[in-house]
Amino acid sequence: MKYFILCLSLGIVLMGTFMRYVHLEEEKEKNIILSHENKILSVSYQAVTNMYHVSIENYFKRMILQEAVLDILHQAKHANDSEKAVLRGMLYRKIYPLYASELKTLGIRQLHFHTPKGESFLRFHKPAENGDSLIDIRPSIRIANTQKKNVMGFEGGRVYPGFRYVFPIIDNGVHLGSIEISLSFESIELELSKLLTCKNSVLLMKKEITSDMVFSHHAQYFMTSQISEHFVTENEKLSILTAKSIESPLVKRINTLLKASPNIEIKLQKGKNFSVPFVDGTDGYIANFHAIYDISGQFAAYAVTYGYLDELVFVHKKYFLANVLGFIFIFSSSVGFFLVLQNRKKALHEKRRFETIVNKTINGILLIDVKGEIVFINDAACQILGYHPSEIIGLESHTKIHVHEDTQSANNCVILKTISHQQSYVGEEVFRKKSGERITVHLNATPFIEDQKAIGSIVIFRDITSEKHDKETIEHLAYYDALTDLPNRKLLLDRLSSTLAHTHRSHEFGAILFLDLDNFKIINDTKGHNIGDLLLKEVAQRLKKTLRECDTVSRLGGDEFVILITPLGLEKEKAHAELSHIATKILHALNQPYRFGTFKHAFTHTCSVSIGGVLFCDSSMSVDEILKKADGAMYEVKNGGKNAVKII
Amino acid sequence: MKSFVMVLLLLSSMVWVDARPLIFAPLPLSNTQRVFEDFSPMIHYLEKHLGERIEFHYEKQYDTIVRLFQENKIDIAYFDPLPFIALHKTFQGAKPLITFHESGGTHGYRCVLVKFAGDKIDVNHSPRMKVALTQPLSTCGYIKTKFLLKEYYGKELDNMLFSYLGKHDEVALSVIRGDFLVGGVKESVAHEYATLGLEIITSTKMLPGFTLVVNTQTLTQAQIETIKHTLLSTPKEVYQTWGKELSYGMSEANATLFDALSHDALEFNVPPHGNYP
Known part of the structure; x- marks a missing residue:
């Protein structure tokens, strides 16, 4: 469940990221297309307005700056109202033929003379309306009459906003006012349509510079835009081109989409060029907005063109397909990843189980590669060999760990042979610990097969050094006395039997000396058993020193020792003499004082011994008889006052 | 059966009348723009009070307006006296309703x-x-x-x-x-x-003032009364914002004022065309 949620979350995050990326790429590609379309509009708009500027300036110089016109304006400068009325009429009469025949044909919407004070002197488009001051609401007229320079650009007005070309009229240094020649958007639109593929266009004007600024009775020239209530368009009842565009099904469709577009109002308020793409079923649409700034630098309007753009459909389909393919890929990957995780979890689980088994086992496990280098070691092996894993990984096991006979080459190494021969090996080998100490191990080396090829060997081993030592100790204790490490009764009897068989064949004499310490019970009772044991050990040592290597000194138990002496020669007398001599030497050796303890606890003890001896040279007497006789001889000594030797 | 067909025709006619907006046509005293901007405020005001859409119809020729009125294609018109007399002479459905005052409040x-x-x-x-x-x-x-x-x-x-x-x-x-x-x-x-x-x-x-004439054959009596009542009760501050010709006030039209002028119209034989191109 955990992995399912993880994979599901991962899939969702990846899909989200992918879709976001695809969306951004789509937007980027669309923006390139839109930017191109918008650029075409901007360049075309600039070209059209500049073209008009050149034409209109020529008209101004050729038609307006005539002597007769200038004469009327000179007279008007100093005339009273009634005189001005006549002069206004004369000016109208003079210019009207030009206005009607050429300027109106050119698309001029307004031809407007202003006084030097910036008042309206004569509007050809509204001749009856004059005398109102424009200096405060029309920057173009203010600039032309105060700074005496030509002004060009879009601007609002009392009658109608338009594309203004305002020229100051100066004759022989006398400022006579200014003239304004304005174009309607229809004119601009007409020329734009010759350059653009989009045949539908609308001028979207800000309310502040149109219906809010014009004479109240001219407010009917405008109607609220279908896109935003902050913008107006020309009233379709007054503008044939606007009506044509607004009534166009394409414009209606795009305007509906624009109105529903969430950010359109924000974009409109920014006053920047932008384009809005729409894909509706199999149709692609574009609305290009070219921001128009008025003469004072204020954002005033948008020239908007509407058109089809099939490229958008192609781009949309392309990225939709990318999303679908991305979804399939990510879904498949997520499922695959989920399965991998599941398998990995299973494998990890098995690995942990294996590692637990390997690490918790008391057997050492090594994995060596074909070169004999250790590639894995478990905890038990580290502990046995005294290495840290980091020290031993990579070590060459044949020379560093495995102890061989000097002549054994790697080819003959029983462990490495498991790889080369692909055969298992079980046996005892000697390993070298980090400290150099050698240990005996029982090992099982098995070739590690992968793809039917031995790529190494798994060596499972156990340290049996202690085990082996214990076995030897047990075996030793079966034939030797644990306290004195002298042969015990069993070994003595074995050797005595052997000696008897030997003397029977060789006719040489052998002998048994039976020793019993005198008054041993006293030291045990007075000094304790520890001191008693020490005395017995010392006695054993003195006996070994006194006797030859070929003689057997044994302890039967308690303070009784039996010595088997061989060979004593073929002659009885000599054998007897020799045995007496040896017995006397023993007696003398054992009579020497014994020192125990240290410093102020040190003390000396003197202990005598009673010795009974028996010579034998054939098998006429059994082992028991020999021992019994020797024991008897020894008791005779005991009874006779101890600390003496009796040979039978 | 005949009665049934008559009723059906009458109902169809009413449906047709109801189906289209009311048509208002002023005389072309000046250009389209000017006429439109002069009359639009009044049209909007009437639309609001009638609860019906009124469509603006511009014709350049007086006689065309007269003809369309006779053909019941115009419901409300703004006439000066003579066109009204010409219309009324042949079409009794034309009824002068409101006369607009001139500057200074004169009723003519x-x-x-x-x-x-x-x-x-x-x-x-x-x-x-x-x-x-x-x-x-x-x-x-x-x-x-x-x-x-x-x-x-x-x-x-x-x-x-x-x-x-x-x-x-x-x-x-x-x-x-x-x-x-x-x-x-x-x-x-x-x-x-x-x-x-x-x-x-x-x-x-x-002379009698410019007059709002209604078509009694296309408008109901209730509609005519509403138009008359609405305009006559229009506050001064409202009609002052209307076009110049409409901004000096109104009064109910008096058909008898047209009589004298009817005599003039009958006296002269008005040539339909000028003698100078």
Whole structure:
């Protein structure tokens, strides 16, 4: 469940990221297309307005700056109202033929003379309306009459906003006012349509510079835009081109989409060029907005063109397909990843189980590669060999760990042979610990097969050094006395039997000396058993020193020792003499004082011994008889006052 | 069965009438833009109070408007007296409802003979001077201009060169431009163009004012009453914002005022075309 949620979350995050990326790429590609379309509009708009500027300036110089016109304006400068009325009429009469025949044909919407004070002197488009001051609401007229320079650009007005070309009229240094020649958007639109593929266009004007600024009775020239209530368009009842565009099904469709577009109002308020793409079923649409700034630098309007753009459909389909393919890929990957995780979890689980088994086992496990280098070691092996894993990984096991006979080459190494021969090996080998100490191990080396090829060997081993030592100790204790490490009764009897068989064949004499310490019970009772044991050990040592290597000194138990002496020669007398001599030497050796303890606890003890001896040279007497006789001889000594030797 | 068909036809006719918006057509006193901007506020005001859409219909020719009215394609019209008389003579469904006052609140207007102040007129030296007229059916057109020329100069219009220009302001401007020496227009138009040197030579007596005429064959009595009541009760501060011709107030139309003018219309045989291109 955990992995399912993880994979599901991962899939969702990846899909989200992918879709976001695809969306951004789509937007980027669309923006390139839109930017191109918008650029075409901007360049075309600039070209059209500049073209008009050149034409209109020529008209101004050729038609307006005539002597007769200038004469009327000179007279008007100093005339009273009634005189001005006549002069206004004369000016109208003079210019009207030009206005009607050429300027109106050119698309001029307004031809407007202003006084030097910036008042309206004569509007050809509204001749009856004059005398109102424009200096405060029309920057173009203010600039032309105060700074005496030509002004060009879009601007609002009392009658109608338009594309203004305002020229100051100066004759022989006398400022006579200014003239304004304005174009309607229809004119601009007409020329734009010759350059653009989009045949539908609308001028979207800000309310502040149109219906809010014009004479109240001219407010009917405008109607609220279908896109935003902050913008107006020309009233379709007054503008044939606007009506044509607004009534166009394409414009209606795009305007509906624009109105529903969430950010359109924000974009409109920014006053920047932008384009809005729409894909509706199999149709692609574009609305290009070219921001128009008025003469004072204020954002005033948008020239908007509407058109089809099939490229958008192609781009949309392309990225939709990318999303679908991305979804399939990510879904498949997520499922695959989920399965991998599941398998990995299973494998990890098995690995942990294996590692637990390997690490918790008391057997050492090594994995060596074909070169004999250790590639894995478990905890038990580290502990046995005294290495840290980091020290031993990579070590060459044949020379560093495995102890061989000097002549054994790697080819003959029983462990490495498991790889080369692909055969298992079980046996005892000697390993070298980090400290150099050698240990005996029982090992099982098995070739590690992968793809039917031995790529190494798994060596499972156990340290049996202690085990082996214990076995030897047990075996030793079966034939030797644990306290004195002298042969015990069993070994003595074995050797005595052997000696008897030997003397029977060789006719040489052998002998048994039976020793019993005198008054041993006293030291045990007075000094304790520890001191008693020490005395017995010392006695054993003195006996070994006194006797030859070929003689057997044994302890039967308690303070009784039996010595088997061989060979004593073929002659009885000599054998007897020799045995007496040896017995006397023993007696003398054992009579020497014994020192125990240290410093102020040190003390000396003197202990005598009673010795009974028996010579034998054939098998006429059994082992028991020999021992019994020797024991008897020894008791005779005991009874006779101890600390003496009796040979039978 | 016959009755049933009649009822069906009547219902169909009512459905048709209800299906289209009301049509309002003013006389083309000036250009489209000007006419539209002058009448739109009143139209909107009426739409709001009637609860019905009123469509603006512009026609250049007076006689076309008269014909469309007769054909029940116009429901409300703005006429000066003579076109109304012409209409009423053949179409009894035309009913004068409201008369608009002139500036100063006068319940009528004058037609005037105008000229450009910079021009000098000597009728003796130019007996065939050029005269600008509005339209044949316009009150201030042929009939009153003819009367004023006769009265002031003692000359006959028919002996002069005259042409119909259509709109009052076009007559005024053509005189200012010098295309015509004199012209006949409504007095208010002459005043409007005084700032361009247009001056009044002589004027008529007071005539009945411009009138809102309703079509009783397309409008119900209730609609007619609502229009009348709405306009007559329009506050001054509202109608003052309407177009110039409508901004001086209104009163209920008096059909008897048209009688005298009917006599003039009958007296003259108005030529349908000018004698000067």
